[in-house]
Amino acid sequence: MTATAEWASRLSAARPALERASTAELVAGVLRESVIEGSLPPGTRLSEEVIGQALGVSRNTLREAFRLLSHENLLVHEFHRGMFVRRLTAADVADIYRMRRPLETAGLRAAGSAPAEAVREVARRVEEGRAAAEAGDWGGVGTANMRFHGALAALLGSRRVDEAMARVLAELRLAFHAVGEPRPFHEPYLDGNARIAALLAEGKYERAADELLAYLDAAEAQLLATYDERSA
Amino acid sequence: MTATAEWASRLSAARPALERASTAELVAGVLRESVIEGSLPPGTRLSEEVIGQALGVSRNTLREAFRLLSHENLLVHEFHRGMFVRRLTAADVADIYRMRRPLETAGLRAAGSAPAEAVREVARRVEEGRAAAEAGDWGGVGTANMRFHGALAALLGSRRVDEAMARVLAELRLAFHAVGEPRPFHEPYLDGNARIAALLAEGKYERAADELLAYLDAAEAQLLATYDERSA
DNA sequence: ATTGCCGGATTGTTCAACAATCCTTACGTT
């Protein structure tokens, strides 16, 4: 690689930062992040007046932002009642797992032809989870776990799969916020993550996929057990 | 079931029809349908002024409708240049198939525990395709084919999978509009649909999934071959 | 306890206005 190509390559890495965004898109990003990290809890009604004043945008712009978020399943629009942060039902949780299984297992099965970097990403996410656990940052463990699972599906190398996974994993965040304390929902899976990553690295893709199915069944059952209590 | 519960049950079947929709949502539906059925071809710029006048809504309402459609991948918003009907690239087409494979094959593999009605739906869609072909309605054959594939993934019984499939199949419509004459892209697959449905009905789920993979590979290759010519 | 009515608050939509941006055209320079 020549010296010119090197700095030009570094320049092009900055290209995403040049993409201007409309105010509506920026507002949507702020709201999305606030929902995902929990400061807007499930059930919260997002008053146009309140949010519009808080963020300093007009009602029309805010409404555009709400519409941008409509399909993400994090907010739900109720006609003439406003916009609400979604409360996930137990059926929603089950449905999320029903979608994750084919995509994540297909990712593992396709790993033989995935780029090495995508495989490395899986191992990296396992390490992130370990590091967060050692630091006692259980929210961070949950985040790393989500990223680990996103990385499994990303082995398919499909932008649409990645987006669909990001969407359901963000939704699952709502479920975790609803059950409260993150530690019991993430800590038990750290070893499972490592086992799956190890099988992946050894080229045992079917074994890894089988292991993942058992893992997902257990994670789902655990979450649903607590969810049923919390919904009562 | 008591007589009261029976008529109450019949009433609740009408509940979806009672759901009011905002003007923005109605406009989004009209635009979506116009894109999917081809009257707004790929590359078309949707002028706020023109569309707003044509549909008799204000610019703000129309902008809300555009934002509603943003995530559906049928329209693409370009900052300060407006809203355009997507032109799919060959890479988009490949990505769509990359997402369909895990979902459709997982549907077939899960068919043993799917409701009988979902399995019947698959056969029904095959018959629709046959009937449309006999009537020489090749656009209708394409529609039935899309529905057939949606029904395969729907064997998973997941709302989220159904929505994701509806989205990528709608996108694929754009590709078919770009290549023109529908007949060569749908007619050759009628027999394949019937074969897959027959294997499904016989409980040979793995065989059906294998057959489907070969079919999807062939369909993708055919579409991409023509797509490369058309993009030149 | 249930039902009906009213008022207030909020959402849904329209309109007008202005700032920001892009594209096209025209003009000047090389």
Next chain:
DNA sequence: AACGTAAGGATTGTTGAACAATCCGGCAAT
């Protein structure tokens, strides 16, 4: 002729005001 620059026009992005439509809560009557 080709290129660069500036200006103008058209359109998009945003704001704010206004009004219609809708919902919810409170109160009164049955």
